Every structure is written in structure tokens, then in C-alpha cells.
Amino acid sequence: MTTNGVSIPPERVRAAREVAAVLVPSRRVALTTHVNADGDGVGSEVALWHLLTRRGLEAVIANPTPIPERFHFLLPNGADRSERAVREIAAADVVLVLDISDLSRLGDLARTIKDSHAVACIDHHVSRGSLPAGPRLVAPEAAATAELVFDLASALEWPLPPEAARALYVGLLTDTGAFRFANTSPRALRVAGALLERGVDPESIYESVYASAPEGRIRLMAEVLETLVVEPEIGLAWVTVPPDALQRHGATADDLDGIVEYPRSIAGVRLALLFRQIANGRVKVSFRSLGAVDVAELAHRFGGGGHSKAAGASLEGSIAEAQEKVLAAAREYLGQNPSSTPTRTVRLGP
Ligand code: AMP
Numbered sequence: 001m002t003t004n005g006v007s008i009p010p011e012r013v014r015a016a017r018e019v020a021a022v023l024v025p026s027r028r029v030a031l032t033t034h035v036n037a038d039g040d041g042v043g044s045e046v047a048l049w050h051l052l053t054r055r056g057l058e059a060v061i062a063n064p065t066p067i068p069e070r071f072h073f074l075l076p077n078g079a080d081r082s083e084r085a086v087r088e089i090a091a092a093d094v095v096l097v098l099d100i101s102d103l104s105r106l107g108d109l110a111r112t113i114k115d116s117h118a119v120a121c122i123d124h125h126v127s128r129g130s131l132p133a134g135p136r137l138v139a140p141e142a143a144a145t146a147e148l149v150f151d152l153a154s155a156l157e158w159p160l161p162p163e164a165a166r167a168l169y170v171g172l173l174t175d176t177g178a179f180r181f182a183n184t185s186p187r188a189l190r191v192a193g194a195l196l197e198r199g200v201d202p203e204s205i206y207e208s209v210y211a212s213a214p215e216g217r218i219r220l221m222a223e224v225l226e227t228l229v230v231e232p233e234i235g236l237a238w239v240t241v242p243p244d245a246l247q248r249h250g251a252t253a254d255d256l257d258g259i260v261e262y263p264r265s266i267a268g269v270r271l272a273l274l275f276r277q278i279a280n281g282r283v284k285v286s287f288r289s290l291g292a293v294d295v296a297e298l299a300h301r302f303g304g305g306g307h308s309k310a311a312g313a314s315l316e317g318s319i320a321e322a323q324e325k326v327l328a329a330a331r332e333y334l335g336q337n338p339s340s341t342p343t344r345t346v347r348l349g350p
């Protein structure tokens with residue numbers, strides 16, 4: 001089936017219809033996503049909020065953590081009820097979980113969602129999927145959950161209002177690192193093209209998402225980059241967020257987004273890491289790779305997951321303890337996978 005100039009695989013059309021079967025007019029739907037929502041989670045929620053509200057459903061966004069300031073420009077008035085998320089989830093007829101298939105990254109909402117009788121999911125993670133049973137539109141080969149929300153609307157022939165198109169574009173833009181990462185598929189660009197045809201203004205979105213930084217974000221970045229350590233022989237590099245840095249710069253976790261791209265951008269680096277202290281005495285590790293290094297596998301060893309080139313995990317203990325364990329695993333991985341380690345011969349000139 002082809003709609004909006006993009007063809008949709010038959011299994012996605014089937015899955016979209018299964019998800020839509022529970023999205024019946026007048027039902028109350030709570031839209032949610034993983035902790036520390038990113039552009040894909042928020043963009044997918046906002047797009048669905050517009051789509052469902054227009055179809056006569058009562059939709060609310062109920063996230064486990066506040067929506068980062070960076071994405072507030074997308075939010076319709078009154079749509080975000082995350083400050084009373086547990087109650088919204090409990091009162092909903094249907095919970096629609098976006099950009100995650102696991103309970104473990106739903107924070108304080110996990111228990112209420114586990115007990116919900118109707119849980120649908122749209123996601124692109126490689127995951128075992130610990131959500132309660134329910135209709136699923138899950139495709140790890142999709143660049144972003146936003147691509148799948150686009151497919152849902154297309155498959156069901158639901159018209160896409162401009163506000164929804166804009167939100168989906170933000171999801172695609174942010175999850176592909178502004179159309180640079182390995183998930184920038186021809187199809188992702190076709191979907192982005194279809195969204196531009198719906199009137200999305202890419203420059204104003206660039207400005208809102210990437211060029212409206214508070215000063216603290218840049219000062220925080222400078223401080224984190226100071227901690228850079230590189231092991232060029234094996235192509236490993238990492239940075240560490242000093243324990244009180246977010247607080248000192250009035251920053252939130254969202255302000256760290258993209259910093260791990262700097263260690264990854266060093267010539268010869270194939271595996272980059274970012275370490276930071278999070279709540280409950282845990283340490284969050286972000287893994288990024290280039291080439292053949294599979295970071296989903298590495299993150300999985302520490303109870304995390306994600307994609308082959310971008311993954312994460314949270315470990316118990318201090319930053320020093322997390323670094324000891326994760327760096328040992330990283331060194332061993334890079335040593336045992338020599339094809340994934342770089343050759344350091346760089347010739348300049350003729
Ligand atoms: P991040 O490093 O937080 O930007 O996350 C990179 C990717 O890894 C995203 O696709 C996340 O969904 C996934 N991810 C991050 N943290 C975790 C975690 N604790 N457990 C499982 N997957 C994670």
C-alpha cells in the first residue's frame with residue numbers, strides 16, 4: 001500500500017489496524033514514553049495527540065519525567081499532564097506506549113502500566129518487550145518511532161494535520177542525529193520529504209530544537225568535554241559528567257544530549273561512552289559506535305539495551321565502579337573484534 005508517496009509494508013498495515021482497533025472514539029487514551037523523553041518520544045506523542053483528538057478520542061500525555069524545555073514548542077495547551085501521570089494512566093481506557101517496549105524504562109509508571117488492561121505499543125527498539133500483551137506496531141528497522149506513527153496514519157488514511165507533521169519531523173530529525181546516523185534510510189528521508197510536503201518548515205524546527213540553547217547547556221558541555229580520555233590504540237574514548245555539574249549550570253539530562261557525539265567524532269574512535277550519576281545511586285552509561293561495534297550487545301551485558309550504534313544502560317554503584325566494569329568490557333570487546341578497531345595510519349599529502 002502506498003500513501004503520501006511512501007509505500008507501507010503489509011505487516012505494518014496489519015499492525016497499524018490492530019493498534020487502531022483499540023483507539024475507538026470517545027475512549028480516554030494516555031500517551032506515554034520512556035524516562036527523559038527525547039524528540040522521538042515527544043514528537044510521536046504530540047502527533048498522536050492531534051490525530052486522536054481529531055478522531056474524537058480524549059487524549060493526554062502522561063510521561064514518567066517532565067518533557068524537556070527544548071520540545072515545549074510542540075505541546076498543545078493542556079495536552080501534557082505528566083505532573084499527574086500515575087492518575088492519568090490509571091484512569092485511561094487505553095495506554096499507548098511510544099518509543100519503548102520495556103517496563104524497566106517507564107520509571108514510576110511501570111507498576112500502573114503493568115496493571116492496565118489495555119496497553120498498545122508503537123516502537124523501534126530491539127527488545128524482549130516486557131509490556132503487558134496488547135496490539136503492537138514494532139519495527140526495529142524503522143529509523144524512529146515517528147516513522148511508524150506516520151505509517152499508522154497513512155495505513156488508516158487518517159489525514160495528518162500540519163502540527164502532527166511537524167512533531168513527526170522532530171522525531172525523525174532527532175533520532176537520526178539530524179539525518180546523519182546509520183538509521184538515515186532512504187525510507188526515513190522519503191517520510192521526511194512527505195512531511196515537508198505537508199508544510200513543515202525545517203529551518204524553524206532546526207532553530208527550536210538545536211539553536212535555542214540556554215547558556216548553561218554550552219557551559220556544561222565545555223566542562224564535560226574537559227574530562228575526555230582517549231585510548232587511540234583500540235579506538236575507545238569517553239567523557240564523564242562531573243557529579244554536581246547539571247545543578248551548577250541549571251541544566252537537565254536533555255542538555256547532555258549529543259555530547260557523546262564529540263568523543264565519537266575523533267578520528268579512529270569506534271566506541272564512545274558518556275558516564276553520569278543519576279538518581280538512586282546509579283550511573284547511566286551512553287554507548288555510541290561507528291562501524292562494526294555492536295553497542296546494543298555491550299549495553300545488554302549491563303542490563304541495558306538500545307540499537308547497534310546507540311545504546312544505554314544504568315548500573316548500580318559509583319562512577320568509578322561503573323567505569324571500571326564498562327571500560328574493562330569495552331577494552332576486551334575492541335581487543336577481540338580487531339575488524340572493529342581502526343588502523344591508525346593516516347597519510348597526509350601525496
Ligand atoms: P541514550 O544514551 O540515553 O541517548 O540512549 C541511546 C539508546 O539506548 C536509546 O535508543 C535508548 O532507548 C537506549 N537506552 C538508553 N538507556 C537505556 C537503558 N537503561 N536500558 C535500555 N536501553 C537504553
Ligand code: MN
Binds near residue numbers: 034038040041099
Ligand atoms: Mn527514545
Ligand code: MN
Binds near residue numbers: 041099143
Ligand atoms: Mn526513538
